[in-house]
Amino acid sequence: MQLLSTIxxxxxxxxxxxxxxxxxxxxFYECAGCGALLKPKAGDCCVFCSYGDVPCPPVQAARxxxxxxxxxxxxxxxxxxx
Ligand SMILES: [Zn+2]
Numbered sequence: 001m002q003l004l005s006t007i008x009x010x011x012x013x014x015x016x017x018x019x020x021x022x023x024x025x026x027x028f029y030e031c032a033g034c035g036a037l038l039k040p041k042a043g044d045c046c047v048f049c050s051y052g053d054v055p056c057p058p059v060q061a062a063r064x065x066x067x068x069x070x071x072x073x074x075x076x077x078x079x080x081x082x
Protein backbone atom coordinates (compact mmCIF):
# COMPACT_ATOMS: atom_id res chain seq x y z
CA MET A 1 0.00 0.00 0.00
CA GLN A 2 1.40 3.32 -1.07
CA LEU A 3 0.43 6.30 1.05
CA LEU A 4 2.40 8.92 -0.83
CA SER A 5 1.09 10.27 -4.09
CA THR A 6 2.58 12.98 -6.24
CA ILE A 7 -0.11 15.29 -7.50
CA UNK A 8 0.68 17.18 -10.68
CA UNK A 9 -1.37 20.31 -11.17
CA UNK A 10 -3.18 20.23 -14.53
CA UNK A 11 -3.03 24.00 -14.76
CA UNK A 12 0.60 24.82 -14.01
CA UNK A 13 2.29 21.42 -13.87
CA UNK A 14 3.53 21.90 -10.33
CA UNK A 15 4.18 18.54 -8.67
CA UNK A 16 3.64 18.00 -4.96
CA UNK A 17 3.99 14.82 -2.96
CA UNK A 18 1.18 14.37 -0.46
CA UNK A 19 0.36 11.80 2.19
CA UNK A 20 -3.03 10.22 1.55
CA UNK A 21 -5.50 9.48 4.33
CA UNK A 22 -6.34 5.77 4.45
CA UNK A 23 -9.89 6.21 5.65
CA UNK A 24 -11.19 9.02 3.50
CA UNK A 25 -11.19 10.39 0.01
CA UNK A 26 -9.73 13.83 -0.52
CA UNK A 27 -12.02 15.83 -2.70
CA PHE A 28 -10.32 19.22 -2.77
CA TYR A 29 -6.69 20.02 -3.22
CA GLU A 30 -5.11 23.45 -3.45
CA CYS A 31 -2.10 23.61 -5.73
CA ALA A 32 0.99 24.93 -3.98
CA GLY A 33 2.25 26.31 -7.26
CA CYS A 34 -0.58 28.41 -8.63
CA GLY A 35 -3.24 28.18 -5.94
CA ALA A 36 -5.78 26.46 -8.17
CA LEU A 37 -8.41 24.48 -6.31
CA LEU A 38 -8.41 21.04 -7.88
CA LYS A 39 -11.41 18.75 -7.81
CA PRO A 40 -11.66 15.15 -9.00
CA LYS A 41 -12.51 14.52 -12.62
CA ALA A 42 -15.89 13.01 -13.41
CA GLY A 43 -15.98 9.41 -12.22
CA ASP A 44 -13.07 9.76 -9.81
CA CYS A 45 -13.51 9.71 -6.07
CA CYS A 46 -10.63 11.97 -5.13
CA VAL A 47 -7.90 14.22 -6.42
CA PHE A 48 -5.29 11.50 -6.02
CA CYS A 49 -7.12 9.29 -8.50
CA SER A 50 -7.38 12.16 -10.97
CA TYR A 51 -4.06 13.93 -10.65
CA GLY A 52 -1.79 11.77 -8.53
CA ASP A 53 0.65 9.13 -9.72
CA VAL A 54 -0.77 6.71 -7.16
CA PRO A 55 -4.50 6.15 -6.65
CA CYS A 56 -6.02 6.50 -3.20
CA PRO A 57 -5.76 3.65 -0.64
CA PRO A 58 -9.34 2.34 -1.09
CA VAL A 59 -8.69 2.00 -4.82
CA GLN A 60 -5.34 0.31 -4.25
CA ALA A 61 -6.95 -2.16 -1.87
CA ALA A 62 -9.68 -2.95 -4.36
CA ARG A 63 -7.19 -3.49 -7.16
CA UNK A 64 -5.21 -5.91 -5.03
CA UNK A 65 -8.36 -7.97 -4.89
CA UNK A 66 -8.94 -7.55 -8.60
CA UNK A 67 -11.97 -5.39 -8.10
CA UNK A 68 -13.05 -1.85 -8.83
CA UNK A 69 -13.21 0.34 -5.78
CA UNK A 70 -16.73 0.99 -4.62
CA UNK A 71 -15.85 4.51 -3.64
CA UNK A 72 -15.11 5.29 -7.27
CA UNK A 73 -18.42 3.99 -8.51
CA UNK A 74 -16.82 1.54 -10.93
CA UNK A 75 -16.99 3.85 -13.91
CA UNK A 76 -15.87 2.43 -17.25
CA UNK A 77 -12.73 4.56 -17.44
CA UNK A 78 -11.43 3.58 -14.03
CA UNK A 79 -9.71 0.53 -15.42
CA UNK A 80 -8.00 2.50 -18.17
CA UNK A 81 -5.78 4.46 -15.82
CA UNK A 82 -2.46 3.09 -14.77
ZN1 LIG B 1 -1.06 24.71 -10.17
